[in-house]
Amino acid sequence: MTVTLARLATEFLERQGLSQSTQRNYSSTLMPLLAKYGRLPVEIISRELLSEYLEGLTHLSITTHHRHQAIIQALFNFAVEQGYLRVNPVANIRRRKSDPEKGEHDTDQVVRYLNDQQLAVLYEIVAIDIRMHSIVCLLHRTGARIGELLALDLDTVDNVARKFQVVGKGNKCRWCFYSQDAAIVLSKYIKYERASGISALFTAQHPLTGKVTRLSYRQTHKCFRNLIASTPILKGVRLHDLRHTFATERVGLISIEELRALMGHENIQTTLRYQKVTSLRAEEAAQKALNILSKSENKFL
Missing domain, CATH: 1.10.150 (DNA polymerase; domain 1)
Structure with missing residues (x-):
């Protein structure tokens, strides 16, 4: 037909x-x-x-x-x-x-994401803070928004199946899935660092009163900025850039509709911007290839 x-x-x-x-x-x-x-x-x-x-x-x-x-x-x-x-x-x-x-201007720098070197440095830095390490891992592995992550309760996270459900924009629910390495980091945080007494997954405890509250975005942002402040390669990096990194890494590996569902985008156009390979990413790929080829060719010199 x-x-x-x-x-x-x-x-x-x-x-x-x-x-x-x-x-x-x-x-x-x-x-x-x-x-x-x-x-x-x-x-x-x-x-x-x-x-x-x-x-x-x-x-x-x-x-x-x-x-x-x-x-x-x-x-x-x-x-x-x-x-x-x-x-x-x-x-x-x-x-x-x-x-x-x-008066039109265009650029192929569509989104801000972390390259491999930045990711390696970031993970090395946050490893000293178990809570922030967990947050960075989950943001990078799931593509969740920071607000969605901080709104989670402990009992809503299935660390065996490695998934949790968030309420995104427009009050729409979606599932987020993460990897084994993120599950291990999260388990350590829950066991050694998470303060009990409230339902929140990510908690903060007042240093003087001992009162336990849900970790706020402001507290998270401040902790993140302090950790990366003295690292030039991470200058200007935001927590939200981990969401862009998640999407950029998956372009070409899954369909655009599947990526749209994982990201929780209402408008497909928002997801389609990740399809565009930026000049920066193309340059990174070219340099990697050149380095590999150079090492291989040096064997014959």
Whole structure:
């Protein structure tokens, strides 16, 4: 049975997990495309046709244009996942470049994440503080927001199955999963450092009164800043960057919809930004490859 672009868009918009605001956003973005090509079977919609369509959206600002392209790409990602297409015709279409004469500026530094060297240094530094070590491990391994993590109670964490459920934006629940190494660090924190008497997973105890309270974001932030303050390579690093690192590490390993679910994003566009390989990351990969090749070639010199 032939699947038209209009039918594909309907299935895309009616799938589970989309909020009403996201549906409205996607619908208004896709409407001009459907008005022109909605009756066409999806299998005959080519890269050239979509490229021409996107080039015609000259009235849009660069940010809005990028959003249109991201949503259209998500639509055809869905078509591939459903088996309607073998490849996504939008995948290799370059995003529109900025026009300085219009006051537009663009950069390929999409998100702030930690590289391998920064991660290694960070883990070495936080190892002296079991509580912060646990927080850093869980943020990095689960992609949870710091606020979601600090809101957890001890009895809501399954350290055997290595998972917990958080309430994210829009009061939506989602599961977060973590690795064995994070479970070991968390077990040590619970056994040796966590103060009892309240339900919170992460606790703080007043040094004078001994009163135990839930660890606050302010306390967490202060502790983190103090730990990394004297380390130049971690200058400007935020706890939230561990969430970006989680997402960046998983791009290409899981589908964009799976990553979206793990991150708790309402808008697929937010997740799609992680697909873009930044120049910094490409440079890091190139340098790693050169180092490996150089070591290999030196054997023959």
